[in-house]
Amino acid sequence: MTWSILSVLFLLTRTLPEEQELLARFGGIATGAAPSARQMQAAQQQARRRLGLDKPLFYISRRPPQTNQPTQALAMRWQWEGCHNQYHQWLTELSQGDLGTSYQTQEPVLPLLVQALCHTMPLALLAMLLLVGLGGALGVVQARRPGPLVAVLFALDTLPLFVVALLLLLLLANPDFLALFPAYGLAEDTESGSSLTYLSYLALPVASLVLTGIAEPAVQLAATLRHETQQQYALAARAKGLSERQVLWHHTLRNAALPSLVLITDLLPNLLAGSVVVELIFALPGVGRLLAEAATARDYPVLLAGVLLLTLLRQLSLWLADGLQYLLDPRLGTAAT
Numbered sequence: 001m002t003w004s005i006l007s008v009l010f011l012l013t014r015t016l017p018e019e020q021e022l023l024a025r026f027g028g029i030a031t032g033a034a035p036s037a038r039q040m041q042a043a044q045q046q047a048r049r050r051l052g053l054d055k056p057l058f059y060i061s062r063r064p065p066q067t068n069q070p071t072q073a074l075a076m077r078w079q080w081e082g083c084h085n086q087y088h089q090w091l092t093e094l095s096q097g098d099l100g101t102s103y104q105t106q107e108p109v110l111p112l113l114v115q116a117l118c119h120t121m122p123l124a125l126l127a128m129l130l131l132v133g134l135g136g137a138l139g140v141v142q143a144r145r146p147g148p149l150v151a152v153l154f155a156l157d158t159l160p161l162f163v164v165a166l167l168l169l170l171l172l173a174n175p176d177f178l179a180l181f182p183a184y185g186l187a188e189d190t191e192s193g194s195s196l197t198y199l200s201y202l203a204l205p206v207a208s209l210v211l212t213g214i215a216e217p218a219v220q221l222a223a224t225l226r227h228e229t230q231q232q233y234a235l236a237a238r239a240k241g242l243s244e245r246q247v248l249w250h251h252t253l254r255n256a257a258l259p260s261l262v263l264i265t266d267l268l269p270n271l272l273a274g275s276v277v278v279e280l281i282f283a284l285p286g287v288g289r290l291l292a293e294a295a296t297a298r299d300y301p302v303l304l305a306g307v308l309l310l311t312l313l314r315q316l317s318l319w320l321a322d323g324l325q326y327l328l329d330p331r332l333g334t335a336a337t
Helices: 004-016 019-026 037-051 084-093 109-144 150-156 161-172 186-190 195-215 213-228 232-239 244-281 288-295 298-329 330-336
Strands: 060-063 077-080
Touching: 004 077, 004 084, 004 186, 037 288, 077 084, 084 195, 109 150, 109 195, 109 244, 150 195, 150 213, 161 195, 161 244, 186 244, 195 213, 195 244, 213 244, 232 244, 288 298
Parallel strands: none
Antiparallel strands: 060 077
16 A cells, blocks of 8 residues: 555656756756757756656656658557666665655755654654543543533634644743743754753644644543443443442443544554644744655655655554554454464
8 A cells, every 4th residue: 555655656746747847946957047959958868867857757658659650550659668767766766765865955865854753753752642641531531520621622623733833832932921932943952962941842832733633532532431331341340339430440441442542543644744734833843844845845755755654654553553452452362362
């Protein structure tokens, strides 16, 4: 699945009618000057070679017929190009861990992506831990004592992420109101090992991701808990003299957590997608900002690397959800044996 998605995107980006614009932007061809035809042709050929566009796109290609052929032979002809093509070279390099070279900076994409991940992963992991912890706590509270909390959660869920981020920036990082947190960027002293300073720069971005994503896990867990507390095994546990707290923590919570594991498959990819917004608003040098700048500049190798990262995270989330479900549901272990 990952291979097919990346292959389609690769072929689409190489077939877009933007070759002249790419050559002018990244190939070093001056658009304002008026060079001779020979100089322009030589510059374009050098730019195609630099960007890897000088080879055929795929294993087969269509060639237009020659005009001196008979009329009945003027159909498009398919020609076998062999392995000397752009797709084969890209697929070979990808299998070797080479994600290509950035059009914009002419640097390898993998170091750029790793450097950006060093800033995005703490943001995403901290937000994920808070979403799981706070979402579970709010779900338990809502299941035991139904109240107006669910209305507040749905109200937060309706707000766009950029609106919440801008409100937090205006309220909590504004010298004219409350300057409790840094407004944007990462200061130089965050690299000296001060974890509290580093966390202060992540506080508002993490809060934005948590506030806009906490409704779904909390509401789903609360609904599942209310359903489980009415089952026969919960009634039998109460009949044996167990308190509501014991029934909750020792019986119903484990079963209610199983449907919520499905949310993990979307949690990491959604947090990475949300990082595009918060990293742009708070000027954080992470993957989201890298991909946004690459999309603006049409830096296709960087965009393909970002899509690969998203698909791998989705697959990792599926494996994590399956593993947790196997651990929490004893019936799966019994069926396997």
